[in-house]
Amino acid sequence: MRLLHAPFEAEAHTVRRPLLRPLLAVAVAMLVLVALGRWLELRSEALGALGRPLQGAAVHGGLIALGWIIALGGQPGWQGPALRLAAALLGAFALSRLGAWGSASHALLPLMLVWEGSHHPALRRIGLLVPENPRSLLLGLASGAFLGGHLLVSTSQTLGYAVRLPGGGAYLGAVAYDVGANALSAEWLFRGALFSHWWHRWGFWGAAVASTSLGLMRYLLDPWLPRTVEVGAGAVFYLAALGLCASALRAWSGSLLPGYLASLAFFAAYRMLVAW
Amino acid sequence: MVTAQLSLLLALTGVIVWAGDGAMVSLRHLYLLPTLWAAFASGAPGGCLAGLLAGFLQAPLVLPWIEGTGLTASAVDGLVALATPLASGWVVGHLRDQSRARARRLGALLEIQQGLARDGPLDLRLEEVAERMRVALGAERAGLVVGTGGRPAVVSAPPGARLDARSAMAWTLRGGGPVTSRDLAGDERFGEAEPPGPAPRRGLVLPLDSGAGRVGALALEWRGELTPGMRVAAHEMAMHLALGIENARLLLLQRRFALELEDKVLAATERLRELDRAKSDFLSVVSHELRTPLTALQGFSELLLSRSVPPEQARRFIGHLHSEAERLGRIVTELLDLSRIEAGRPEALRREAVDLGEMVERNLELFAESHPRHRFRWGPAGGLAPVAADRDALDRVLKNLLSNAVKYSPRGGAVTVTAGPAPGLDRMIELAVEDEGVGIPAAALPRIFDKYVRVPDPDTATARGLGLGLALVKALAEAHGGSVAVESRPGQGSRFRVLLPGWPSEF
Numbered sequence: 090m091r092l093l094h095a096p097f098e099a100e101a102h103t104v105r106r107p108l109l110r111p112l113l114a115v116a117v118a119m120l121v122l123v124a125l126g127r128w129l130e131l132r133s134e135a136l137g138a139l140g141r142p143l144q145g146a147a148v149h150g151g152l153i154a155l156g157w158i159i160a161l162g163g164q165p166g167w168q169g170p171a172l173r174l175a176a177a178l179l180g181a182f183a184l185s186r187l188g189a190w191g192s193a194s195h196a197l198l199p200l201m202l203v204w205e206g207s208h209h210p211a212l213r214r215i216g217l218l219v220p221e222n223p224r225s226l227l228l229g230l231a232s233g234a235f236l237g238g239h240l241l242v243s244t245s246q247t248l249g250y251a252v253r254l255p256g257g258g259a260y261l262g263a264v265a266y267d268v269g270a271n272a273l274s275a276e277w278l279f280r281g282a283l284f285s286h287w288w289h290r291w292g293f294w295g296a297a298v299a300s301t302s303l304g305l306m307r308y309l310l311d312p313w314l315p316r317t318v319e320v321g322a323g324a325v326f327y328l329a330a331l332g333l334c335a336s337a338l339r340a341w342s343g344s345l346l347p348g349y350l351a352s353l354a355f356f357a358a359y360r361m362l363v364a365w
Numbered sequence: 366m367v368t369a370q371l372s373l374l375l376a377l378t379g380v381i382v383w384a385g386d387g388a389m390v391s392l393r394h395l396y397l398l399p400t401l402w403a404a405f406a407s408g409a410p411g412g413c414l415a416g417l418l419a420g421f422l423q424a425p426l427v428l429p430w431i432e433g434t435g436l437t438a439s440a441v442d443g444l445v446a447l448a449t450p451l452a453s454g455w456v457v458g459h460l461r462d463q464s465r466a467r468a469r470r471l472g473a474l475l476e477i478q479q480g481l482a483r484d485g486p487l488d489l490r491l492e493e494v495a496e497r498m499r500v501a502l503g504a505e506r507a508g509l510v511v512g513t514g515g516r517p518a519v520v521s522a523p524p525g526a527r528l529d530a531r532s533a534m535a536w537t538l539r540g541g542g543p544v545t546s547r548d549l550a551g552d553e554r555f556g557e558a559e560p561p562g563p564a565p566r567r568g569l570v571l572p573l574d575s576g577a578g579r580v581g582a583l584a585l586e587w588r589g590e591l592t593p594g595m596r597v598a599a600h601e602m603a604m605h606l607a608l609g610i611e612n613a614r615l616l617l618l619q620r621r622f623a624l625e626l627e628d629k630v631l632a633a634t635e636r637l638r639e640l641d642r643a644k645s646d647f648l649s650v651v652s653h654e655l656r657t658p659l660t661a662l663q664g665f666s667e668l669l670l671s672r673s674v675p676p677e678q679a680r681r682f683i684g685h686l687h688s689e690a691e692r693l694g695r696i697v698t699e700l701l702d703l704s705r706i707e708a709g710r711p712e713a714l715r716r717e718a719v720d721l722g723e724m725v726e727r728n729l730e731l732f733a734e735s736h737p738r739h740r741f742r743w744g745p746a747g748g749l750a751p752v753a754a755d756r757d758a759l760d761r762v763l764k765n766l767l768s769n770a771v772k773y774s775p776r777g778g779a780v781t782v783t784a785g786p787a788p789g790l791d792r793m794i795e796l797a798v799e800d801e802g803v804g805i806p807a808a809a810l811p812r813i814f815d816k817y818v819r820v821p822d823p824d825t826a827t828a829r830g831l832g833l834g835l836a837l838v839k840a841l842a843e844a845h846g847g848s849v850a851v852e853s854r855p856g857q858g859s860r861f862r863v864l865l866p867g868w869p870s871e872f
Contacts, residue, residue: 090506090508090523090584091549091555091557091559092508092532092533092534092549092568092570092586093508093526093527093528093529093532093584094527094528094529094532094557095529095532095533095555095556095557095559096529096531096555096556096557097531097532097535097536097544097554097555098556099533099536099541099544101553101554210561211561213560213561214561214562214563215563216563235421239421242425243424247425285563288564288565289547289551289565292591293589293590330417340564340589340590343563343564
């Protein structure tokens with residue numbers, strides 16, 4: 090029992106490593122690369138094909154890098170994995186331009202993230218481990234499926250959006266994007282790094298609300314999200330529910346995996362909307 | 366139960382869908398029933414989940430209605446109805462959780478008080494109480510240390526846990542305040558790095574302060590959440606535990622005191638009985654001892670008065686009369702000494718430099734004449750310094766010791782007297798009288814210098830005496846600023862050592 094045996098120094102000062110500088114550096118790099126990608130997309134005919142992948146890799150690679158910095162508490166060691174994952178993301182986005190099978194390369198990203206994370210035992214702190222209770226995986230899938238199913242029923246009933254059955258290259262490409270970029274980077278940063286970091290300080294509700302709010306902001310700022318009121322309201326409603334649900338799963342199971350599965354199930358349903 | 370609640374929600378939705386839009390207005394409030402049921406049964410999580418589910422189930426029915434009519438009053442009413450189950454579930458569930466937690470805390474407090482008031486070793490009771498507290502507070506681990514300063518004792522801790530003098534617990538025991546850690550693995554105030562876990566490990570060390578001071582400290586570790594309510598509960602329980610420990614300690618002290626008092630009363634009663642018995646024996650002995658010389662005095666004086674006795678025989682009779690009168694005088698002196706001892710008035714001593722050797726030799730000559738079966742030896746150690754004593758008192762001490770040695774050596778044997786500087790004691794002279802008599806049983810040794818005490822022995826049953834000789838020796842030795850001690854082995858003899866102060870000019 091640590092309180093009984095570990096040496097304790099009441100007046101010890103907590104050494105706070107500077108987090109702000111690397112976070113700012115990554116954020117600036119993200120913005121620069123997104124701007125560069127956009128510029129390439131708009132201006133350069135020859136390099137235009139690289140513009141969109143560069144933006145995607147910059148955003149999701151940047152989110153993963155931010156999560157890595159927070160997870161390691163500002164300690165060095167995040168740069169290598171973050172750069173390798175960003176490069177892999179760039180490759181996956183570039184391959185996805187070639188078709189659905191190219192998009193499938195996104196599926197390698199979670200494995201690569203796990204492999205990179207296995208060298209850092211400190212990442213157990215953010216839930217990079219297999220849950221002790223396998224039922225939490227089923228619960229994650231069920232929660233995401235319920236929210237996704239509700240989304241389909243609700244939007245088809247109220248807004249008249251058509252729902253298509255899974256299948257087809259576009260659908261598979263979108264799901265692969267969720268697996269290797271969208272859901273992965275969101276769970277890694279918002280549930281993994283931020284929720285875990287704040288959970289230690291503020292307790293569950295404070296951490297869940299703060300990390301879910303930031304996650305919502307990230308989706309609402311997404312320039313590719315359709316700019317209509319009903320889509321915005323729906324995103325707020327469902328992504329808030331999904332974020333809180335994933336936070337609860339993270340706290341209950343100790344692992345990021347159930348929340349990740351919930352996100353995948355939800356987005357798999359979301360991609361069935363024809364409007365998308 | 367969860368299945369029943371879920372079924373009720375789905376059934377209600379089915380009825381509303383089947384009945385159409387009109388039914389929605391009146392039936393939607395029924396969603397509160399399964400929500401409140403879940404809240405009562407499972408608390409805030411159950412209430413929230415059921416409320417959320419009710420909201421989700423209503424949404425596809427309410428939203429088209431809003432979509433069709435716009436944000437009218439009835440649309441707002443619909444939105445409120447959508448949120449009501451969630452809010453109700455949360456509020457009712459939260460209240461239920463609070464009341465349950467309060468009831469659990471009260472139950473735990475009662476159990477703690479009961480546990481501490483039970484009979485049995487305090488350590489075991491405290492271990493049970495600490496475990497009960499751990500369960501009531503939902504903690505993963507608990508450690509209880511009782512006692513502060515140099516002797517803290519771990520009465521309850523997880524297997525293998527030990528108390529380190531540099532730990533947070535020891536810091537609190539030494540007088541520090543409570544220690545709170547939001548995450549034990551990442552808290553830099555703690556040494557010995559620990560691998561991080563997926564959930565924060567909260568830690569709390571609470572001092573156990575009773576009105577009389579700090580009686581120990583309680584350490585608790587949680588995995589995951591530590592709400593302010595739980596923290597308050599932990600503080601309350603620690604306060605009760607401290608008072609309970611103090612009360613239990615006082616009760617133990619009281620019981621121990623009562624037992625000691627009972628033992629003392631029993632011992633005193635027994636001592637009084639012994640004293641009463643000894644006094645009765647003493648009266649009987651005194652009567653006998655007085656009657657014997659009186660009878661002799663009466664008999665011989667009557668003979669001399671009533672008959673004409675030849676001069677030789679008359680002289681012998683007068684000798685008998687003289688010795689019996691001397692004996693009577695000794696008895697009276699002893700009785701007077703006894704009276705002084707009992708009244709707490711020590712004899713007034715006239716201290717002078719007494720040549721112990723000369724006194725011993727004179728007494729040994731007298732005893733050798735009257736006790737031919739005994740061999741008397743005298744061994745002064747080197748040049749014997751004079752002692753600072755009252756000559757008469759010292760003489761009585763010596764005579765009593767010699768008389769005792771002779772009396773309790775009924776078969777004869779050597780009586781050895783030695784004197785010399787007391788080993789290890791400055792300016793003290795040791796006078797020792799050793800016999801080869803019956804000795805004294807070990808059980809009788811502590812009382813041998815008490816008044817009226819006569820050690821029963823079949824070989825010495827006929828020995829005369831009042832049981833005052835050794836009491837007088839002790840009283841006189843102590844009146845001189847000295848002491849007396851005895852060593853004895855039953856069947857082999859006894860050795861009495863008297864310490865007396867030497868005459869100052871000789872040192």
